[in-house]
Amino acid sequence: KNEVEQSPQNLTAQEGEFITINCSYSVGISALHWLQQHPGGGIVSLFMLSSGKKKHGRLIATINIQEKHSSLHITASHPRDSAVYICAVRGAGGSQGNLIFGKGTKLSVKP
Amino acid sequence: GAGVSQSPRYKVAKRGQDVALRCDPISGHVSLFWYQQALGQGPEFLTYFQNEAQLDKSGLPSDRFFAERPEGSVSTLKIQRTQQEDSAVYLCASSAGQYYGYTFGSGTRLTVV
Numbered sequence: 001k002n003e004v005e006q007s008p009q010n011l012t013a014q015e016g017e018f019i020t021i022n023c024s025y026s027v028g029i030s031a032l033h034w035l036q037q038h039p040g041g042g043i044v045s046l047f048m049l050s051s052g053k054k055k056h057g058r059l060i061a062t063i064n065i066q067e068k069h070s071s072l073h074i075t076a077s078h079p080r081d082s083a084v085y086i087c088a089v090r091g092a093g094g095s096q097g098n099l100i101f102g103k104g105t106k107l108s109v110k111p
Numbered sequence: 112g113a114g115v116s117q118s119p120r121y122k123v124a125k126r127g128q129d130v131a132l133r134c135d136p137i138s139g140h141v142s143l144f145w146y147q148q149a150l151g152q153g154p155e156f157l158t159y160f161q162n163e164a165q166l167d168k169s170g171l172p173s174d175r176f177f178a179e180r181p182e183g184s185v186s187t188l189k190i191q192r193t194q195q196e197d198s199a200v201y202l203c204a205s206s207a208g209q210y211y212g213y214t215f216g217s218g219t220r221l222t223v224v
Contacts, residue, residue, distance in 0.1 A: 033213065043154075043202060043215035086153055095167035096209050097144035097159030104153055 003027050006087050006102035013109050019074040021105045023087030026068065033099065034061050034072050035086040043086075046072070077109045113137075115216035117203050123222045124193045132188045132219045136205030143186050144213070145178055146202040154202055160186060193223045 004025045013019050023032070034046040047054050047061040049070075054061050058077075063070040074081055084106050088099040116135040124130050136143050141162050146154035147170075156170040162183035171178070175194075180186040190197055200218040 035215075040217070042217045043204075045204075045212045045214065048212045088153075095159050096142055096161070096206070097204070098156045098167055098169065099144075099146075099154075101146075101153035101155065 002102070003100050004087055004089055004102040006085075006105050008105060009103070010106045011108070013077050013107070015078055015109055015111050017077050017109075019077050019081075019107065019109075021072045021085050021087075021107070023070045023072070023102055024068060025070075025087075025089050025100075027089065027100070028092035029065075029068075029089040030092050031090045032063055032070050033088040033090075034070070035088060037084040037086060037104065039083075046085075074107075079109045079111050082108050115203055115205050115214050117201075117216035117219050119219060120217065121220050121222075123224060126195060126223055127192050128223075129189065129191045130193055130221065132190075132201050132221070134186045134188070134203030134205075134216060136184065136186070136203070137207075137214055138184075140205035140207050140214075141183070142206040142208060143180055144204045144206075145186070145188050146204070147172075148200045148202055148218070150199070157188070157201075190221075193221075195223050197221060198223045 007022045036044045058075045060073040084104040086104045087102040118133045143160045145157040148154040158178045159167040160180040175191045177189045200220050202218045204213040204215045206213045
């Protein structure tokens, strides 16, 4: 079993829909990252959080430390949101860069 | 620079050849990380520098992999005697510190033939 599990693996939505991507992890963590990867490989860091909730534009990330679960929400989705969204955690005893990555959720938003 | 720059963008190497991949982090970022991403998989940690010190190299898959950051800025990931299983995208990221987010480069896609 992977230490970081994401669901769903693939998601197709219509423009304007509210989207939720889930991440569950089995290790103690000191931080959790949400990343966006477009075709061609470039990765953009969306959020780094260790508790609570963060919001940036149409993106919202939440984390529940007790339940070892995080969600990424996209409101009013748009075709340009189409990308792979990756959850990554830094273990509580791990070094700063030693992230454990999920396999990603491939999101496709149709116009 | 404005972002993390990696070069080359693409590299095709013959099996057994040595390769060197370069990462130019954001100026002033003390932390630098290397990750390996196989096709269809999430990235996997290789190694981490704080300034010029390599603090964690636990992810390097074999002694054919070597990374350095001699002056605490530019880093080079070297792979000796490349094998087909080394084919992957090699991602570099930098950060201003432990409590800051990461900025990733576009990666170097290495294909070993």
